[in-house]
Amino acid sequence: xxxxxxxPLDSRSAQMPNPPGRKxxxxxxxxxxxxxxxxxxxWLFLIPILGLHAFVVVIPALQGVYYSFTDWSGIGEAKFIxxxxxEEMFFEDQSYIDALSRNVQWMLFFVSVPFAFxxxxxxxxxxxxxGAMFYRTALFMPFILPSxxxxxxxxxxxxxxxxxxxxxxxxxxxxxxxxxxxxxxAFADNWHFWGFLMVLxxxxxxxxxxxxxxxAKVDGANRWREFWHVTLPGIRPVVLFxxxxxxxxxxxxxxxxxxLTGGGPAGATEVLGIDxxxxxxxxxxxxxxxxxxxxxxxxxGLIVCVFAFLRKRGWDI
Amino acid sequence: xxxxxMLLFAIxxxxxxxxxxxxxxxETVTVWAADDETGxxxxxLLVDTFPRDDIxxxxxxxxxxxxxxxxxxxxxxxxxxxxxxxxxxxFMLELANAGLLLSLDHYADEYGWDDRFAPWALDLGRVExxxxxxxxxxxxxxxxxxxxxxxxxxxxxxxxxxxxxxxxDAIREAGLVVMGPAFGxxxxxxxxxxxxxxxxxxxxxxxYEALTGQRPWTDPAFVEAITALKDIVQDGWYMGxxxxxxxxxxxxxxxxxxxxxxxxxxxxxxxxxxxxxxYFGEPGGNENEWDWFAFPTTFSEEPHFVIxxxxxxxxxxxxxxxxxxxAVLDHYYSTSYQAESHGACGNAPAPLIYEGDVFANxxxxxxRLYQEFxxxxxxxxxxxxxxSFWPARTNVWLWEQITRVYDDQLSVEDxxxxxxxxxxxxxxxxxxxxxPAR
Numbered sequence: 001x002x003x004x005x006x007x008p009l010d011s012r013s014a015q016m017p018n019p020p021g022r023k024x025x026x027x028x029x030x031x032x033x034x035x036x037x038x039x040x041x042x043w044l045f046l047i048p049i050l051g052l053h054a055f056v057v058v059i060p061a062l063q064g065v066y067y068s069f070t071d072w073s074g075i076g077e078a079k080f081i082x083x084x085x086x087e088e089m090f091f092e093d094q095s096y097i098d099a100l101s102r103n104v105q106w107m108l109f110f111v112s113v114p115f116a117f118x119x120x121x122x123x124x125x126x127x128x129x130x131g132a133m134f135y136r137t138a139l140f141m142p143f144i145l146p147s148x149x150x151x152x153x154x155x156x157x158x159x160x161x162x163x164x165x166x167x168x169x170x171x172x173x174x175x176x177x178x179x180x181x182x183x184x185x186a187f188a189d190n191w192h193f194w195g196f197l198m199v200l201x202x203x204x205x206x207x208x209x210x211x212x213x214x215x216a217k218v219d220g221a222n223r224w225r226e227f228w229h230v231t232l233p234g235i236r237p238v239v240l241f242x243x244x245x246x247x248x249x250x251x252x253x254x255x256x257x258x259x260l261t262g263g264g265p266a267g268a269t270e271v272l273g274i275d276x277x278x279x280x281x282x283x284x285x286x287x288x289x290x291x292x293x294x295x296x297x298x299x300x301g302l303i304v305c306v307f308a309f310l311r312k313r314g315w316d317i
Numbered sequence: 318x319x320x321x322x323m324l325l326f327a328i329x330x331x332x333x334x335x336x337x338x339x340x341x342x343x344e345t346v347t348v349w350a351a352d353d354e355t356g357x358x359x360x361x362l363l364v365d366t367f368p369r370d371d372i373x374x375x376x377x378x379x380x381x382x383x384x385x386x387x388x389x390x391x392x393x394x395x396x397x398x399x400x401x402x403x404x405x406x407x408f409m410l411e412l413a414n415a416g417l418l419l420s421l422d423h424y425a426d427e428y429g430w431d432d433r434f435a436p437w438a439l440d441l442g443r444v445e446x447x448x449x450x451x452x453x454x455x456x457x458x459x460x461x462x463x464x465x466x467x468x469x470x471x472x473x474x475x476x477x478x479x480x481x482x483x484x485x486d487a488i489r490e491a492g493l494v495v496m497g498p499a500f501g502x503x504x505x506x507x508x509x510x511x512x513x514x515x516x517x518x519x520x521x522x523x524x525y526e527a528l529t530g531q532r533p534w535t536d537p538a539f540v541e542a543i544t545a546l547k548d549i550v551q552d553g554w555y556m557g558x559x560x561x562x563x564x565x566x567x568x569x570x571x572x573x574x575x576x577x578x579x580x581x582x583x584x585x586x587x588x589x590x591x592x593x594x595x596y597f598g599e600p601g602g603n604e605n606e607w608d609w610f611a612f613p614t615t616f617s618e619e620p621h622f623v624i625x626x627x628x629x630x631x632x633x634x635x636x637x638x639x640x641x642x643x644a645v646l647d648h649y650y651s652t653s654y655q656a657e658s659h660g661a662c663g664n665a666p667a668p669l670i671y672e673g674d675v676f677a678n679x680x681x682x683x684x685r686l687y688q689e690f691x692x693x694x695x696x697x698x699x700x701x702x703x704x705s706f707w708p709a710r711t712n713v714w715l716w717e718q719i720t721r722v723y724d725d726q727l728s729v730e731d732x733x734x735x736x737x738x739x740x741x742x743x744x745x746x747x748x749x750x751x752x753p754a755r
Contacts, residue, residue: 075393076415155501155566175501176564178724262504265563266724267717278717281386282505283710284411 067290074286085291096292098267099275102182106271107250109186110193111243117190118197119239123227125198126205136199143196151259154188178268181261185269189256197242201235208234240317244307248300272296344641345373349388349398352378358662366657367648372641392417392633399636400645402453402628405705406441406750407712409450409629414748418631421448424643433650435694437753438668441705442629444751451650454587454627454665456702457690458509460612461582461592463574465605466493472580474610476618478518478545485554488580495554496581497574499565508703508716510546510583516623516700517614518542521755524700528707528752530744534737535730543722543729550723555583559723575601583612587627589683590663608682611689622693625702627665697755706750708743711736 068085072078089096125135142150157163158174165174174184212230221229232239254273257263263270263278272292280289311317348363350356360376367374377398379387385404391397392412401418403409412418425431425448430439434451442450462474470491475481485495500506515524519538526532527539549555555562556570556579571588573579575596582588592607594600611620630649632642648654655666656675666676666687676684693699703712714736721727727735743749 073411073415075389075411075417158564159569160561172558173560173564176558176560176562178726181564261501261564263717264500264504264720265560266720266726278713281383281389283713285710 064290064293067287068294069291070287072287072290073284074280078287081287085288088288089291089295095267095270095275096272099270099272100295102269102271103251103253105182106186106253107247109183110190110246110250113187114190114194114197114246115239115243117194118201119232121194121198122201122205123223123231125202126231136202139195140199141195142192145192147192147255148259150192151188151256154184154191155260158184158188175261176265178266181265182269185256185260188260189253200238200242204235204238205231236316240307240315244303244317247303251296251299343371343373344638345375346400346636346638346642346645347375347377347398348400348645349377349379349384349402351384352380355662355664359658359664362658362661363645363649363654366654367645369644372638372644374645392635395635397633397635399633399638399642400630401633402630403450405626405629406450406452407705407707407709407748409442409631410444410748410750411709412631413444413449417634418449419634419636419639421451421632421643421646424646428643428647430647430650433652433669435668435670437624437694438626440751440753441626442631442751450629450631451646451667452626452629452705453650453667455668455690456586456625456627456665456705457622458513458583458585458612458702459609459622459686460496461574461584461588461607461609463577463580463605464608466577466580474608475613478613478615481613485549493577494557494573494579496583497556497565497570497579498567498582498584499556499562499570501564502566504720505704505716507719508712509585510550511543511715511719512623512625512701512703513583513612514542514546515539517612517621518545520614520616521621521698521700525752525755527740528701528749530740530749534733534740539733540729543719543732546719547722547729551725562723563720571596572601575605575607576603577605586686587665589665589680589686593680594663609686611693617698619696619698620689620693621698621700622690623700623702624668624694625705626668701752706752708740708748708750710743710748711739714739 067078069080069082070078071081071084121139125132125139128135155175158165160166160171160173165171172180174180208231212234213226216226216230251272253271254277257269257271257274258277261269263274272295276289276292279285279292307317348360350360357378360378364374364376385402385408388397388401389403389412392401393415401412403412409418421430421442425439430448430451438452438455439448441452442448466472467474470487472484472487473480475484488495515527519536519542523532523536523538527534527536550559550562553559556565570579571582571592574582575592582592589609597603597605597607611622614621630646632639632646636642650667650669652669652671652675655664655669656671658664659666659676660678671687676687679687701707703715707715718727718732718735722729722732
């Protein structure tokens with residue numbers, strides 16, 4: 001029982017040689033040395049990075065928490081107003097609710113379409129031997145392009161005068177209609193993103209023991225059954241981890257929408273990121289924007305908690 | 318001999334220290350400019366033409382499109398340039414209210430700015446009677462037209478709204494698009510047409526009354542104006558269809574205008590230079606010519622214009638040498654610098670009183686604009702651009718929600734009721750930019 005409760009320091013102490021000599025002074029010196037070495041010195045090494053972290057993350061984050069309870073224009077003094085921002089957000093501001101629902105739609109798109117693309121692409125590419133690097137590089141390439149480049153490419157591809165819609169005789173602007181704009185942007189973002197997922201899945205697939213595939217073949221499994229019973233379980237931790245990350249990222253989406261529609265047409269692509277930007281820099285309601293940002297942190301925290309809970313329940317994450 | 322050498326050495330040391338002292342007495346004034354062709358052009362010109370040797374202008378070229386946001390954050394943190402600027406009076410009002418700008422009152426007296434600026438322009442920079450910012454880039458919104466196409470079809474420029482409607486019908490019958498541009502890249506740009514319709518449809522007096530809190534935005538005159546705007550947008554005047562109006566880029570729209578596929582362009586005066594430089598004649602790959610006319614009104618045949626400024630300038634509270642910064646501002650707002658900057662960099666001139674033939678080298682179409690604009694201002698035939706005269710939150714409502722009106726998600730009445738609600742709140746908070754008395 002005592003061993004079960006041993007702390008890491010205790011276990012380290014158990015492995016240490018006995019202090020030399022018998023005098024109590026030496027013992028005290030040894031204890032001091034041990035305290036320094038195992039308690040103080042590691043923190044000394046950590047101080048620079050912890051200081052930097054506190055300066056650029058912790059302090060601004062705490063300031064953000066404070067400002068979320070204030071009426072603040074972004075400049076000048078902030079006036080503490082308690083929970084008023086949150087009250088307005090959840091009970092009076094329909095645009096916040098609408099934006100949140102678009103983030104959820106975005107999340108649903110990104111936990112399905114890019115994953116389907118990436119799983120399909122990686123399982124095909126895993127079998128390719130000749131020119132494998134070329135295909136991998138070509139499919140990964142969009143991920144390293146700046147979003148302004150990718151977005152501009154897709155703006156032209158979506159043009160109804162000479163772009164992709166003309167190939168199927170469609171003469172409307174996908175980015176200019178409120179019922180198609182969000183999905184059109186999501187697809188453009190997906191084009192840039194799925195190659196990254198594919199490379200991750202490919203890497204994970206290389207860790208699967210080939211014997212399992214041989215055994216599946218001996219059992220008469222076709223490609224689909226191999227994928228379902230061998231590949232997918234083998235890469236499941238990576239898939240689930242990336243699913244968690246994608247769900248969190250879905251609340252942070254900003255650049256593609258900002259570049260392609262700025263939240264329009266008619267507010268159809270206004271997600272939380274765009275709404276926060278407008279409130280902070282155009283409406284001068286930085287306190288309210290901070291409160292909206294806080295809710296994103298809460299949503300991300302909830303997602304992490306759900307995955308942590310599932311892991312505790314035995315899911316292989 | 319040794320004594321003489323010692324004396325000579327002492328004199329040299331004295332002279333050197335005097336010169337060093339003089340050099341260190343030079344005061345530095347920092348200015349931020351966008352790291353693009355125009356920004357670097359006017360900044361270089363400012364440094365080159367500044368007449369005083371005791372002041373050094375340090376220009377910091379900032380990359381990216383969010384220069385104003387970056388500057389705002391820097392100012393809040395006690396940094397940023399000595400000479401600050403923002404999108405216009407309502408933005409500068411926020412900075413002044415936060416105590417981040419210095420009062421310019423005594424500089425206005427010292428340099429005689431009252432006599433140099435158009436009266437309404439200087440008033441725009443006042444907060445509770447004190448001057449905090451100076452307006453720059455005189456702007457209005459007009460209808461450019463492809464003169465070659467008009468001449469081919471025998472179309473006349475309209476003077477009334479009825480004539481404009483008839484012209485639009487004729488343009489569409491000829492298989493052309495009535496007008497551009499498209500706002501796929503610029504959500505706030507939807508405010509241009511709303512500003513014009515408030516003034517040119519409802520009338521400048523009623524708009525003035527609304528901006529000063531004497532008339533609600535829900536007034537039937539504004540309902541009629543916004544309904545008229547909604548109708549022409551939904552009728553496909555812009556770009557031939559609302560989906561293209563919502564999604565096409567400026568470049569696409571201007572190229573089609575230059576090529577003659579779009580007959581008119583409902584644009585700002587900031588395009589005066591660009592059309593000739595990029596889209597018409599040889600640069601545009603066509604042989605077309607452009608011209609402009611004032612957007613017609615429902616109540617008069619005389620030209621009316623909405624007035625506005627593209628940006629405003631002030632002195633940061635953190636400026637170590639505010640007197641030097643004021644001297645730089647004084648030079649910047651001289652008619653000679655403005656004329657040079659306009660000619661060399663294509664900058665719209667500041668709203669100063671220009672006497673003589675300052676813009677002798679300007680394009681005649683441009684010269685005619687400033688002439689007609691001046692006459693209209695003097696006759697009281699001017700209205701208001703939302704980006705210069707509307708308070709911030711009301712203005713965001715104005716351009717953000719109008720697209721919902723166009724898309725039939727929001728009625729005109731609800732749109733104006735929402736605007737009234739935002740306006741009342743900001744009116745009560747004292748956030749309305751100064752509205753020059755009529």
